[in-house]
Each structure stands twice: as C-alpha cells, then as structure tokens.
Amino acid sequence: MMKTSKLLTFLVLLGFGFSAFAQDELQITSKDSIVQSSWIVGVGLNAVDDSGNVFDGIFNVGQEWNIVPYPSRVSIGRYFKNGLGVEAIGSYNKYMKGNIIDGEIILEDIPYYAFDGRVTYDINKIIGQTGWFDPYIGVGVGYTDANNEGRGTYNAVVGFRTWFSDRWGLDFNSTGKWAMTTSNEVTNHIQHAAGVVYQFGIEKGLSKRGEEKLALMAAIEKEKQRQRDSINEVNRLKEEALLAAQLKKQKEEDALAAAEKKRLDELNRKKQAIKSRIEQLGNVYFDLNSSFVNNDSKKVLDAMAEIFEEIPTLKLKVTSHTDSRGTSTYNDWLSERRVTRTKEYLLSKGVAPERIMTEAFGEQRLLNECDDNTYCPAEKHAVNRRSEFEVLEF
Incomplete structure (x- = not known):
C-alpha cells in the first residue's frame, strides 16, 4: 500500500508539474x-x-x-x-x-x-x-x-x-x-x-x-535514477546469468573434454597394450623366394587367431614384404602371394575376412641397408622377408 501511495503521489505531482510548466522548458530560469x-x-x-x-x-x-x-x-x-x-x-x-x-x-x-x-x-x-x-x-x-x-x-x-x-x-x-x-x-x-x-x-x-519546479525536477531526476538503477540491476542480473551460463557451459565442455580425453587415453592404452602384445608375437617370416607359411610362422598366426577370438572388435592390416634380391616386378608379385597366404591362414582359423585388410609392398620397405647396391649376408636379407600386423580397430 505504501509503495502504491508513493507512486500515485509521484504521478499526481508529475501531472501537475507538466500542466504548470507546459509552456516552459523544465529547467530553472530567471523567471x-x-x-x-x-x-x-x-x-x-x-x-x-x-x-x-x-x-x-x-x-x-x-x-x-x-x-x-x-x-x-x-x-x-x-x-x-x-x-x-x-x-x-x-x-x-x-x-x-x-x-x-x-x-x-x-x-x-x-x-x-x-x-x-x-x-x-x-x-x-x-x-x-x-x-x-x-x-x-x-x-x-x-x-x-x-x-x-x-x-x-x-x-x-x-x-x-x-x-x-x-x-x-x-x-x-x-x-x-x-x-x-x-x-x-x-x-x-x-x-x-x-x-x-x-x-x-x-x-x-x-x-x-x-x-515547485525544482522539486518536480528533483522528483523526475530521482525517478530517472531509479529507472537507471533498475535497468543497471536488470543488466547486472542478465550479465550474472550469462556468466553463470557460460561457466556452466564451460564446466560441461571441460567435463566432456576430460571424459573424451579419458576415453581416448583408455583407447590408446588399450591399443598400445594390443599393439605390444602383437609385437611380442613378432612377424611372420618367409624363406627365400617362398610364400609358404612355415611352422614357426604358423605358431605366430595361431597366437594371432587367439587374439582375434579374444577381441571380437579387433581389425588388423597385414602388410607383406620381400628382400631386394630379384626384380621389382617379381618382388611385387611375391609380396602379394605372401600377404594372401598370411590372410588365408588366419581365415582357416576362423577369423572373419572383413577383419583383415591387406597390402603388398614388394621391396619398397626394407628394414635395413640391404638394397640392390649393397651386399648383405643371408641373415640380413631374411629380416626383410616378412608379414607385419597393424592394428586398425579394436
């Protein structure tokens, strides 16, 4: 009631002031x-x-x-x-x-x-x-x-x-x-x-x-100040709400980023563990001018098949290589044969074909200096006759 009474009093004063000073600017003059x-x-x-x-x-x-x-x-x-x-x-x-x-x-x-x-x-x-x-x-x-x-x-x-x-x-x-x-x-x-x-x-x-004019001017200025204060308060509340929303959004984004980082870290850890496990198995090695899987290599592929069975989501890429002896064309063909034989063996162990990608590189990716211009003993050339495994998905 008090607020209503004050408001009505101000409006009456305002109305009287404007009617009394309608012909003059609302400012103190010599008159x-x-x-x-x-x-x-x-x-x-x-x-x-x-x-x-x-x-x-x-x-x-x-x-x-x-x-x-x-x-x-x-x-x-x-x-x-x-x-x-x-x-x-x-x-x-x-x-x-x-x-x-x-x-x-x-x-x-x-x-x-x-x-x-x-x-x-x-x-x-x-x-x-x-x-x-x-x-x-x-x-x-x-x-x-x-x-x-x-x-x-x-x-x-x-x-x-x-x-x-x-x-x-x-x-x-x-x-x-x-x-x-x-x-x-x-x-x-x-x-x-x-x-x-x-x-x-x-x-x-x-x-x-x-x-009377001075009192009216003071009342109007007081009302203007009240309105400015009210607007400033509204703006302050808006800014606080906006800042709170931004902080909340930032907090949510930070939480998502932290969760994503944790997920990626976990994936990388898991991938690294699988990669380390596969690396511990070693590569599949072939005899000179051969694409047949020997007994040592079968042991590696048998262990690899067990990993496939243990991790149903695992997908690998098999790459096969040759040493530098022979022509490039021959070596390309030979690496194709080797990668095919490697995949076929895994398929024979029950691994689904869509879980194995293949690529043959011939003599393009030698692991040592034993190229066409360098003499190397047989054991060094043997290092390059291999099938390797790269984790794609897990």
Whole structure:
C-alpha cells in the first residue's frame, strides 16, 4: 500500500508539474527567481488629507487633498528575506489656501514637513509570490509639522509596489497618521504617496513556482535514477546469468573434454597394450623366394587367431614384404602371394575376412641397408622377408 501511495503521489505531482510548466522548458530560469532581500530608494509625490476627520471626504481631492507639483518625498529602506522591511521617509508638502485643514478653511498656504520611520511586511509571504504585484502593510512612528503645529505620530500604512524589472518599479501607499497628543487641537490625517523606486544590494532566491519546479525536477531526476538503477540491476542480473551460463557451459565442455580425453587415453592404452602384445608375437617370416607359411610362422598366426577370438572388435592390416634380391616386378608379385597366404591362414582359423585388410609392398620397405647396391649376408636379407600386423580397430 505504501509503495502504491508513493507512486500515485509521484504521478499526481508529475501531472501537475507538466500542466504548470507546459509552456516552459523544465529547467530553472530567471523567471523562477525573485528578489528576497534588497535596499530600496524611492522618489515621488505625496498628498496630504488633513480635513480633521480621517475618513470624512477621503476622496474629496479638490478641497481636502494637498499636493505640490514636484517631487516631494524621498525614502530608503532595507528589506529582508522574512518579509520584514525597515524604512525611513522624509516628505514635504504645502497646505493650499482655501482647503479644509483641521476642519477649517485656511486663508494662506502653510508648509508641511514629515519624518517617519516604519516597519513593513510583504503580504506575498502569506498569499504567495505574485510576480510584478508586491503588496505590503506596516506600522511606524514619526514627527510631523503640519498647520504650524508639530506632533509625534503613530502611523499605519498599506500599499503596493509594481515592478518593471528586478530594479525598477512604482510604489503606491497610503499612511494614516494619529497624533501622539491632542494638545493644541491637532488632528489625525492621511498621507498618500506615489513614486519611482529602485532596488540595489539585491539577493535573489527561488519563487514558489521555482521551488515547485525544482522539486518536480528533483522528483523526475530521482525517478530517472531509479529507472537507471533498475535497468543497471536488470543488466547486472542478465550479465550474472550469462556468466553463470557460460561457466556452466564451460564446466560441461571441460567435463566432456576430460571424459573424451579419458576415453581416448583408455583407447590408446588399450591399443598400445594390443599393439605390444602383437609385437611380442613378432612377424611372420618367409624363406627365400617362398610364400609358404612355415611352422614357426604358423605358431605366430595361431597366437594371432587367439587374439582375434579374444577381441571380437579387433581389425588388423597385414602388410607383406620381400628382400631386394630379384626384380621389382617379381618382388611385387611375391609380396602379394605372401600377404594372401598370411590372410588365408588366419581365415582357416576362423577369423572373419572383413577383419583383415591387406597390402603388398614388394621391396619398397626394407628394414635395413640391404638394397640392390649393397651386399648383405643371408641373415640380413631374411629380416626383410616378412608379414607385419597393424592394428586398425579394436
């Protein structure tokens, strides 16, 4: 359930992110950043409504508002990441002859001076960043000389700034000023202001939208990493399975190779044993110019027949030879006779004909130096008059 819940949460976040940022590349841009702290200086106009009743005739601009036609207000303030700001303001104005001031129509122009300090709070910290619109509220204290009466004041302000860039904007606000003392019958009044503001010493951070985008990017990257990890894990398991299969195959091949080697070694051992046994019997030898099997040779062939009977799978090749005396043609014929007589004797002992192959070489394979050009005694020539046996199968 927890895994399902997390998956649904991610999909909802992913869907929201893509709908919110459908028109933008999914990356942090300058649009996702806001000014979090800065200094702000401002220059502008101010208008004072000092009719004697703060809310009476508040929009009666013609008779109750006092404005000079030139810049009459300067301010400087420091604004912090937590939304608080501290600001100092100086303003000048003039009560115009014929306006209602402190409930009475004045008969001459009267100068107005104010020096105020206030603490403000950025409402965007509560409602969320609204981009170009930056509302605020605040409280403060000040000193005002108005209608030729100086007084300390408690101030409350509401206003907003609208920004054209990170540095330049406009500021509009209204401040209610309540006198700290009621001596000399001084009254409360409202001061409105509008002006150009400039930011410097800026420290920027992500907006709420930027933080959401960053969180979405982190979630997407985490999911991509999970997918990469999953793919890597699958590939690792595949590689391990492949390696295990290769090792198993190699092990099987090694076992087969070892078994085959053992089999061949056994065959070679058996073949060598048979070969040694046949070699111990010796060759079949013939008299000069004869192909008849003599008594000594019969003993060899009788023993050979017993080996055939003992090993039913045995097949031999019989080769017959002559010495070098006589012509080559004669010797070829004589060796044919000898190999035939050798085979016939074995057949007479019950050996199947298909178990005996034959070949005659005449004088081609002498076992010593006794060729046509070399003199040899009879006993040396006798070595070459023979039938030999070669194991073919067993």
